[in-house]
Amino acid sequence: MKNKLIGALCAVLVLPSAAMAARIQQTDLFGEPYRAALQVGSDQAQVVYYRLGVPGEKFGAANIYIDEEFHTGLLPGGYTVFCLAPGSHGMSAVLRDAPAYAGKHDQPKLQFEAGKTQFLRVGENGENQPLAVPREQAEQELANNLRQVHVLSRASAVQSCKYVHQPQERSYSLSSDVLFGFGKASYEDIREDGRRDVGSLVRRLHKENVRIDKIEVVGHTDRIGRGAANEALGLRRAQTVRQLLIDNGLAPESISARSAGSRMPVTQGCRGDRKALIACYAPDRRVVIHLKGLSEQ
Template identity: 45%
Template sequence: MFNRYKTMTVALSGALFFAALPLSANAASANTVFGDTYQPVAPVPADQVQVVYYRTNSSADAAGSAHVYVDKEFHAGLLPNGFSAFCLRPGIHSISAYLNDSPLYQGKQSELYNAELQGGTTYFMRVSANNIPQAVERAEAERELAGSRVQKHALSRASQVEACNYLPVAAAPVYKDYNLSGDVLFAFGKSDFRDITRTGHVAIQKLAVELQRDHAEVRQIQVVGHTDPIGKGSVNYLLGLKRAQTVSQLLVDAGMPSNRLTASSAGSSDPVVEHCSGNRAAQVACNAPNRRVQVRVDVTPVAQ
């Protein structure tokens, strides 16, 4: 991701970087050095790039601050378990962090690292002992960022850094599951309308009433057929699908909106119980919980 390139030595002004001087975590008040703990950052629009630069509490790190430079200008001084989240315009930028580079501020004089950053993307970078920025996948970075706090003791002098225009984050879907016993609904190995038992008809009618009562604005209903592992996988898949389609049609007949219902099959891929043994009768009895039709209702609150 990063390519090394030479930079010319530039004169430094001590006054300009007064806020970037190394700061010991033991010598500074936590309230003035750190801010809020890390929370997952929201996405940014296509005309911005977001960078989360962070430092772990590794014993291999040198003491003092790790100075973060953006396009040859000081941005932040990271202490262990500190991070800085900032935004830039898309394009080629040089970003790096140098451990204890005062009073010479080698981050402005030495080799830097450049990368072409894509709009609408969030990049996670970790401080390293050799000053080379380490690009980290979000999942790993956020595990390491757990408990980290925003670094705030130093003022950014990076002119390319700008406030992030965060996009709204859609709420994660919320589902409620209803499980209907396949043995209650259908005769063993059957899937058609004429194969549904009297008890099965009553169970589906009862479910339709419950759904209409509890979820007036249903977004989507997924009906999934599950089978036991007895027999061929392809046959089990079709059996699960046909059962799901039959239950879906009966729910529509009971008043559920057809355009919000989908039917699919998991076959025997998602068992509730496993390792059934014995003769066929014993296996059929043991696998009864696996023979089911799951009705998953999307109950995510509708945004106002």
């Protein structure tokens, strides 16, 4: 009966269209978008476990086990945040695990440091071993993920996180295809949709009445073309978006711009001719705005 209950909770639907994929975000499968992980106290370790993809785009959950106990079933585009006592814990994400749920017994042991946050990503090739990801890369990949909320954790090691009160950080990812035409980067090239998105973000920040210590704008490209050219394109796009933020009323001395080029892709397995690659690589083409040191005024 217990296995059947867990199986029912972890079941997901095959969604055949982009419209239906958008609708799944409004159901009880997902919660709020990812926001930068806060600092936990010295008696806890924090874990952000996530899965690449778009919410609702594929079939199948990756069952997350902690010390051989079920925590959640991560769908593509989902994430979970939880805290543990510092030290050694078994941790795994298992695909195609129903109905036996035997994957919980085959867990690597990981060390979790007090006061630190560890970012782990689900492997999509059948490996149970979590993929440790540096914070900067992880938060780029998490920019459009939604919190997984459809299953209650059964892992006794999981604790409610106790956060140290400190200024927050947020990241907003803007599609370069919305901001610019393919290969474009100048101020004159910014599309109206892109101008509206940036303006809407600035108005939201003013409405929330928050103080921002630093803003970093990072331009990302796809893997088409030479590395040096992609670095230059990413920088030009970041500089253009920086200027747009200034034009919308943000202080220029607090805003920096840099390029990540094609070094931090979020897509996997793209193949085909140039047209197919351009379409597949679309999520890689983005400008990310990092807001650091947010606090109430």
